[in-house]
Amino acid sequence: MKLKKNISVLDQHDKFGFWGGKFGGNFVPETLKKPINDLEALFDKLKKNKKFLSERDYYFKNWVGAPTRFIKLSNLTKHVGGAEIWSKVVSDANGGAHKIYNATVHCLLAKKSGKRIICGDTGAGYAGKMLSMAAKKFGLKCKIFMGAKDIKRQQPNVKAIKSNGAEIIPVYSGSQTLVDAVSECMRFWVANCDTTAMCVGSTVGPNIFVKICGWSTSQISRELKIQILNEFGKIPKRLKLYNCVGGGSSSFGFWHEFMDYNKKQVEFIGVEAGGPSKSKKHAAPLTYGSKVGVLHGAAQYVNQNLEGQIEETESISAGLDYPGVSPLHCFLKDTKRARYTAASDEDALKAFKIVSKYESIRPSLEPSHAFSVAISEAKKLSKNTIVIVNSCGDAYKDRKILKKKLGVKL
Amino acid sequence: MIxxxxxxxxxxxxxxxxxxxxxxxxxxxxxxxxxxILKAISKYADICEVGFPHNTPIADGGQIQTSSFRAIKNGVKIKDVFKIVKDFKLSEFSKPVILMGYFNMVLQYGQNKFLNDCKKNKIDGLIIVDLPWPENKKFANRCKKRSISFVQLISPTTSKNRLSSIIKESHNMIYYISMLSTTGGKLKVSPKKIILNYKKIKRINPKKNCVIGFGITEKSISKLKSADGLVVGSAICKEITSSLNNGQNPVTKVSNMVKKLKNKIL
Structure with a gap:
C-alpha cells in the first residue's frame, strides 16, 4: 500500500471507492446507489467549478469566519519545557468547531441539487448544531439524528440545534450514541432519498461522504499553511501536527495540505479516545489493532466481535465515541504516513485542566485528548521543534461534565 | 440454474x-x-428467508431491528443460524431457504468458509443487503459455483442501465423493493404502481423469477398477487413481538398469520 504524491489523498481510491484497495467503498442498499451516484456527479462537477469555489470561499470567509487563529501557547510552552507549542484555534469558527465546513458544503450541494430537506447525524452535537445553522442560513428544513445518551450529556448543543429550528430525532437503539445515530440517519435517507439530502457528520460513510467531508475540512490546513509561512517564513524543519481522531474529519482537514512533506519534517499524530483507564471499552480502533470490517457503508478498522457485530465504545467525549474510523485514516495508518495513539478519559481531563490554566483557550474534551499526548511528547522534544495542536472544539458544550469531574465552572 | x-x-x-x-x-x-416457527409456517410458505441478525443494520426498519436485537441478546451466532436451518432442512417440513443479512458478518466469518457452510447446510440462496451490483460480482460468482442463488435487489431508484445489467447478471431470483423505505415501512406507493414497475423488470427478462417485498401486509398482499412471489417479513416479526408482549405463543400466532396470508393469494 502506497501513498501517491501530487494528487490529493481524497482522489487516491480505485473505481469501487477503495483506498489502498481495502478501505472505504460503497456497502449500501440498492436504493442508495442512485442518490449516491447523483451526489458523486454533482460534487465532481462543482469542485472544479470556479463559481462554486468562490461561493464556498465567500461563505467560509464571511460566515464561518476564516481564517481561524494560529497562536503560540507561550505559557504552556514554558510550563512544559521542550518543543514550542502552538494551536490552530479552529473553535473560533462560527458555531465553535470544524463541523461547520462540512455542513456548509453539504447545504450548498443540497441547494444545487434542488433538495429542500437535509438530514444529519451527530454525536457531540457539533455536527448537528452546525448542520442546523447552515440549513437555516440556506433555507433548508433540517432533521438531526442523535443518540439518547448523547442528548443527555450534550445539552448546550441540543438547545442550539432546536433554537435553529431543526428537529431532533432521539435514537434509542443499541448504545444510544453516535454509531446508532448514523445508522438511523442512513435508514431515514434510504426511505426519503428522493426529497432529502444527507450530510454524514464526519469523514465516514460511503465513499462520496468521506470525500466531501475531507474536502471541506481541508480548509483548516489551507489556512494553517499560509499562517505558518507568515510566521516562520518557511515550513519548519521539525513540525508535528497533533489532532484527536474520532471519525477523523478535523484531523484529516488539519493534515491534508501537508500530506506530501516527508514525515520526518511534518509528522501527523492522531489521538484516539482510549476511554476510562479502568474500562476495557474504548473508541480507538487504530491504536488497539481492531480488525477491518464494514460499518456504515465503508470498510475500515472497527471495534467488533469475532462474528462481526459492532462493539459498544466508551469515551468521555461524545465526539470521539465511535467504533470505527475514517477509511482515510486507515489508509494513512497502513501507509505509515500518520502515527496513531490513544489518550484516556483521565488524560484528557488533565490536559484540559493544564491548558485552560496556562492559556486563554478552553479546548473541548475531544481536542483535550490531542493536547494530552502533545504535552507529554513535547517535553522530550527539542526547542526548535514546532508542535501544533488543533483545538477543534470549544469546551462550553462539556461544561456539565467538567463541573462534575473537575469542579470547573464555565 | 434449476x-x-x-x-x-x-x-x-x-x-x-x-x-x-x-x-x-x-x-x-x-x-x-x-x-x-419455520416448521409451522412451511405448510403455507414456499420459500423461507432466514435473517442472520446484525446489530448495525442500515436497511431495516423497527420491526426487524427488534427481532434482530432479541436474537442477538439470546446469544445467536452464525453457527446457530446454520444449525437452525440444517435442522429445518433435514425435517419433513423442509422448504427452500434463503439466508439474508449484512456483509460484515460474512466477511468476518470468511467468505469461502461462509459459502461452504451454506452449501453444507443446504442453503439455497443468499441476500446480502449491503452488497449491491457491481460490487457483488465476485461474490455472486462464488455463489453460482456452489449452486447457491445470489439474489440481486432492484429498487424504484435503480436506473435503466443498471436495471438491464443487474437482471442480466442475476441468477434465478430477483427481489424488487416496492418503495423507498427500510423494511416494514408503511406502503406509500399504490399496489398498481408497484406492479407497473415490476412489469418493467419482467419485460426485460420474463424468465427470471421476480418477487416483491417491503411493506407487504395482510391488507395489501392480495393486490400484488400478479407477481411471481411476495415477501412478508416485518409483519411477521411484528406478530412475534406482539405475541410476546401479550403472553401468547409466537409459534401458533405466526403460523396462523402465514396461513391467512396464503389464503389471500390463492
Whole structure:
C-alpha cells in the first residue's frame, strides 16, 4: 500500500471507492446507489467549478469566519519545557468547531441539487448544531439524528440545534450514541432519498461522504499553511501536527495540505479516545489493532466481535465515541504516513485542566485528548521543534461534565 | 440454474398463484422457537428467508431491528443460524431457504468458509443487503459455483442501465423493493404502481423469477398477487413481538398469520 504524491489523498481510491484497495467503498442498499451516484456527479462537477469555489470561499470567509487563529501557547510552552507549542484555534469558527465546513458544503450541494430537506447525524452535537445553522442560513428544513445518551450529556448543543429550528430525532437503539445515530440517519435517507439530502457528520460513510467531508475540512490546513509561512517564513524543519481522531474529519482537514512533506519534517499524530483507564471499552480502533470490517457503508478498522457485530465504545467525549474510523485514516495508518495513539478519559481531563490554566483557550474534551499526548511528547522534544495542536472544539458544550469531574465552572 | 428455489416458483406457477416468501430472524425469539416457527409456517410458505441478525443494520426498519436485537441478546451466532436451518432442512417440513443479512458478518466469518457452510447446510440462496451490483460480482460468482442463488435487489431508484445489467447478471431470483423505505415501512406507493414497475423488470427478462417485498401486509398482499412471489417479513416479526408482549405463543400466532396470508393469494 502506497501513498501517491501530487494528487490529493481524497482522489487516491480505485473505481469501487477503495483506498489502498481495502478501505472505504460503497456497502449500501440498492436504493442508495442512485442518490449516491447523483451526489458523486454533482460534487465532481462543482469542485472544479470556479463559481462554486468562490461561493464556498465567500461563505467560509464571511460566515464561518476564516481564517481561524494560529497562536503560540507561550505559557504552556514554558510550563512544559521542550518543543514550542502552538494551536490552530479552529473553535473560533462560527458555531465553535470544524463541523461547520462540512455542513456548509453539504447545504450548498443540497441547494444545487434542488433538495429542500437535509438530514444529519451527530454525536457531540457539533455536527448537528452546525448542520442546523447552515440549513437555516440556506433555507433548508433540517432533521438531526442523535443518540439518547448523547442528548443527555450534550445539552448546550441540543438547545442550539432546536433554537435553529431543526428537529431532533432521539435514537434509542443499541448504545444510544453516535454509531446508532448514523445508522438511523442512513435508514431515514434510504426511505426519503428522493426529497432529502444527507450530510454524514464526519469523514465516514460511503465513499462520496468521506470525500466531501475531507474536502471541506481541508480548509483548516489551507489556512494553517499560509499562517505558518507568515510566521516562520518557511515550513519548519521539525513540525508535528497533533489532532484527536474520532471519525477523523478535523484531523484529516488539519493534515491534508501537508500530506506530501516527508514525515520526518511534518509528522501527523492522531489521538484516539482510549476511554476510562479502568474500562476495557474504548473508541480507538487504530491504536488497539481492531480488525477491518464494514460499518456504515465503508470498510475500515472497527471495534467488533469475532462474528462481526459492532462493539459498544466508551469515551468521555461524545465526539470521539465511535467504533470505527475514517477509511482515510486507515489508509494513512497502513501507509505509515500518520502515527496513531490513544489518550484516556483521565488524560484528557488533565490536559484540559493544564491548558485552560496556562492559556486563554478552553479546548473541548475531544481536542483535550490531542493536547494530552502533545504535552507529554513535547517535553522530550527539542526547542526548535514546532508542535501544533488543533483545538477543534470549544469546551462550553462539556461544561456539565467538567463541573462534575473537575469542579470547573464555565 | 434449476435448484429448489426455481422448483418452488414453478410449483406456484402451476397453481396460478404467487410464491409466498416469509422472513424471520434466526433465533427470534429463541433458537428453539425460531425452528418451530419455520416448521409451522412451511405448510403455507414456499420459500423461507432466514435473517442472520446484525446489530448495525442500515436497511431495516423497527420491526426487524427488534427481532434482530432479541436474537442477538439470546446469544445467536452464525453457527446457530446454520444449525437452525440444517435442522429445518433435514425435517419433513423442509422448504427452500434463503439466508439474508449484512456483509460484515460474512466477511468476518470468511467468505469461502461462509459459502461452504451454506452449501453444507443446504442453503439455497443468499441476500446480502449491503452488497449491491457491481460490487457483488465476485461474490455472486462464488455463489453460482456452489449452486447457491445470489439474489440481486432492484429498487424504484435503480436506473435503466443498471436495471438491464443487474437482471442480466442475476441468477434465478430477483427481489424488487416496492418503495423507498427500510423494511416494514408503511406502503406509500399504490399496489398498481408497484406492479407497473415490476412489469418493467419482467419485460426485460420474463424468465427470471421476480418477487416483491417491503411493506407487504395482510391488507395489501392480495393486490400484488400478479407477481411471481411476495415477501412478508416485518409483519411477521411484528406478530412475534406482539405475541410476546401479550403472553401468547409466537409459534401458533405466526403460523396462523402465514396461513391467512396464503389464503389471500390463492
Amino acid at each position: 435448484n429448489a428455489i426455481s422448483k418452488a416458483f414453478n410449483l406456484a406457477k402451476k397453481e396460478s398463484r404467487p410464491a409466498l416468501l416469509t422472513y424471520t430472524v434466526a433465533g427470534d425469539n429463541t433458537k428453539k422457537n425460531s425452528l418451530k
